[in-house]
Amino acid sequence: MPVYRLNDNEISFPDPKKAEPDGLLAVGGDLSKERLLLAYSHGIFPWYSEGEPIMWWCPHERYIIRPENIHISHSLRKFIRKNDVKVVFNRDFADTMHRCRTKREFNEGTWITDDMERAYCNLNREGYAVSVDAIVNGEVAGGLYGVTFGKCFFGESMFSDSENGSKIALVSLAKVMLEKGMKMIDCQFHTDHLESMGGESICYDEYMRIVNEA
Secondary structure (H helix, E strand, O other): OOOEEOOOOOOOOOOHHHOOOOOEEEEOOOOOHHHHHHHHOOOOEEOOOOOOOOEEEOOOEEEEEOHHHOOOOHHHHHHHHHOOEEEEEOOOHHHHHHHHHHHHHOOOOOOOOHHHHHHHHHHHHOOOEEEEEEEEOOEEEEEEEEEEEOOEEEEEEEEEOOOOHHHHHHHHHHHHHHHOOOOEEEOOOOOHHHHHOOOEEEEHHHHHHHHHHO
16 A cells, blocks of 8 residues: 555544554654644654655554563662662753764664654643653763653653663653553564563554553
8 A cells, every 4th residue: 555645734644554564654744743642642653864754653563661560670770779870850851852862873873853853842841742861970871752641651762871871761760650550651662672671562452452541
């Protein structure tokens, strides 16, 4: 099937189940708050490179972490005990997002374009996006950011500038979510790192069941 081209004047998406096997669902549209929130409420997210049209993805298999299943290794517990560790939510959303961008930009490349930075900083100002940073011995060690909608957190990216930085941020996010009765951290895709932290694969129907309940 041809990939669906979005109408710039209409905030809508095709049926997510019509996504290509690799997850590509549609191209075009914009990164307005209204379109982004509609996308996330159906498990759709933007992912593209500078100079490309906006591409919208909805993989049939999803990778998530349930807050109650977050895994904290013995070595991470030991590291936290031995160091001065603090975690800050929304320390500086723009800075955290830009750190995620630059960490990847000179390695495997990044989907965090200038337009993406502006769009997600706007979501943060509107209360729909959150950053989490781990401060270890007075320095920013790592962090992450994502969209928060209902009782779900849709993770976008993370970075580590020193040992265990992103792990501490993720564990702290899961702890706060558990306290607030939140249901799911959407990781989008599997990585060995996320698997070691308690991630699991689920089908799109199960994913949407959680989203709708949350």
